[in-house]
Structure formats: structure tokens, C-alpha cells
Amino acid sequence: MSHDCIFCRIARGEIPSRKVYEDEDMLAFHDINPSAPVHFLMIPKQHLENLYDADLRHQALLGKLLGMAGQLAREQGLDDGFRVIVNNGRVGRQEVYHLHIHVLGGPEPLGSSASRRQ
Numbered sequence: 001m002s003h004d005c006i007f008c009r010i011a012r013g014e015i016p017s018r019k020v021y022e023d024e025d026m027l028a029f030h031d032i033n034p035s036a037p038v039h040f041l042m043i044p045k046q047h048l049e050n051l052y053d054a055d056l057r058h059q060a061l062l063g064k065l066l067g068m069a070g071q072l073a074r075e076q077g078l079d080d081g082f083r084v085i086v087n088n089g090r091v092g093r094q095e096v097y098h099l100h101i102h103v104l105g106g107p108e109p110l111g112s113s114a115s116r117r118q
């Protein structure tokens with residue numbers, strides 16, 4: 001559990017973040033470089049690099065993360081839709097190698113490209 005990646009450090013409170021939600025398993029915080037009017041990240045506190053690093057042993061944790069997305073999106077004012085994105089590995093243009101779910105939205109529809117975040 002003593003991983004030194006930046007999101008582990010955010011989860012431990014060693015690096016500040018603009019928190020959206022926290023419990024014993026997960027943390028949600030606003031992206032430092034938002035790609036939409038509302039852009040936050042949901043992470044497990046447990047260090048997993050990405051979905052390659054996950055399997056069915058992580059079913060409950062992954063289900064919890066996705067299961068919280070709608071509630072947190074609503075609490076952030078996204079009551080007319082939102083987008084979730086998980087970037088995995090080099091081809092997926094992952095920059096931070098601690099699994100995270102991007103949640104994006106705003107008052108107007110996002111860009112239509114599926115290749116990037118909006």
C-alpha cells in the first residue's frame with residue numbers, strides 16, 4: 001500500500017486535491033487540467049495501474065467506482081448527462097499509471113470525438 005505514485009500520494013493526503021468524495025475504498029477529486037467545465041477523477045485507494053492490472057478479484061471495487069459515478073456527477077451539477085473515460089496504457093494515452101475514471105460534463109454536449117477526452 002506504500003506506493004509512491006502521484007495518485008497514491010493524493011489518496012494518502014500527501015498532495016492536496018480538490019476533493020469531490022472520499023470513503024475507505026475510493027477518492028474522487030477535480031482534474032487539475034480540466035477538459036470540460038466539470039472534470040473529476042475517481043480512483044481506488046488501492047494502487048492498480050490500469051484495467052490490465054485488474055481482474056475479477058477487483059469486481060466489487062470496480063463496480064463501486066462505476067456505481068458512484070452517477071451520484072457524484074449529479075452532485076456536481078451534471079444532471080443532463082456526462083461521459084466516463086478510462087485511458088489504459090500507451091495506446092490509450094494513459095499519463096498517470098494509477099487507475100482512474102474520468103467523469104466529464106457541463107451545460108452543453110461535449111465534443112463527439114471518442115479518441116480523446118472530448
Ligand code: AMP
Nearest residue numbers: 017030031032033087093094095096097
Ligand atoms: P490520463 O491521461 O488518463 O492518465 O489522465 C491523467 C489526468 O490526471 C490528467 O487529466 C491530468 O490533468 C490529471 N492530473 C495529473 N496530476 C494531477 C493532480 N495532481 N491533481 C489532479 N489531477 C491531476
Ligand code: ZN
Nearest residue numbers: 005008047098
Ligand atoms: Zn498509485
